[in-house]
Amino acid sequence: MPELPEVEVTRRGLAPQLAGRRISGVSVREPRLRWPVPRDVLALAGRTVSAVRRRGKYLLVDCGDGHLILHLGMSGSLRVLPPDTPPGKHDHFDLLLGDRLLRLRDPRRFGAVLWAAGDVEAHPLLAHLGVEPLSRALTPQRLHALTRAHRTAIKHFLMDGRRVVGVGNIYASEALFRAGISPRRSAKRIKRAEFDALAKSIKVVLRAAIRAGGTTLRDYVNPEGTPGYFRQKLYVYERTREPCRVCRTPIKHFVQGQRSTYFCPKCQK
Numbered sequence: 001m002p003e004l005p006e007v008e009v010t011r012r013g014l015a016p017q018l019a020g021r022r023i024s025g026v027s028v029r030e031p032r033l034r035w036p037v038p039r040d041v042l043a044l045a046g047r048t049v050s051a052v053r054r055r056g057k058y059l060l061v062d063c064g065d066g067h068l069i070l071h072l073g074m075s076g077s078l079r080v081l082p083p084d085t086p087p088g089k090h091d092h093f094d095l096l097l098g099d100r101l102l103r104l105r106d107p108r109r110f111g112a113v114l115w116a117a118g119d120v121e122a123h124p125l126l127a128h129l130g131v132e133p134l135s136r137a138l139t140p141q142r143l144h145a146l147t148r149a150h151r152t153a154i155k156h157f158l159m160d161g162r163r164v165v166g167v168g169n170i171y172a173s174e175a176l177f178r179a180g181i182s183p184r185r186s187a188k189r190i191k192r193a194e195f196d197a198l199a200k201s202i203k204v205v206l207r208a209a210i211r212a213g214g215t216t217l218r219d220y221v222n223p224e225g226t227p228g229y230f231r232q233k234l235y236v237y238e239r240t241r242e243p244c245r246v247c248r249t250p251i252k253h254f255v256q257g258q259r260s261t262y263f264c265p266k267c268q269k
């Protein structure tokens, strides 16, 4: 499943190819995605794309008076292709931009193509999203304040998109390792000083994954069609019984809220 780094890599690939271009047509071959593709999308021709932004794992194509909201779901990918490229079986949506087209391929159809007129931040899918982890808003102070009311485990807290957005299982596991914090600890019991390391670690793991082009995942390819190379740099994720890269203690694994959690019992307290 594409996570925040993959979506940000996609955004960076798409933005220079789309910004400033006039939409010349829209093609919806399969409207039955996670939510039905609204008819508003068919009326986008004539608008100009001014920017491609991101909020959590949503890509926001700014069309001036509204935003095309794109989500990659479980298996989606976006490519910029020559306008005469024949569509494949899972190529459900095209945004035509004169000499090129933006194409959504999504075999499992959990992705989304939606339209938000006016203030996109007020859209029901975006209005309740938590702090952007790569923004200046994610500080140790903010994390400390947000966790005071939460008895839930710190890993659950980090993965709750209403608190902090876009930190999935891989990045929560890796950030907690780097910060030396056990994933089982109650969020509200983590001390203020420990959030210095945690806030920094969250940004470090996400930025490293973005630089590497996203984590290698089965269904994911970035806009150039090549898999990411972050996986070989992971410290704990899917490394059960392998030696910790810091202390050689075997990495442990347990199931926490139906998700696998990986940690080093010696490095993480």
Ligand SMILES: [Zn+2]
Pocket (backbone or CB within 6 Å): 244, 245, 246, 247, 248, 249, 264, 265, 266, 267, 268
């Ligand atoms: Zn260790």
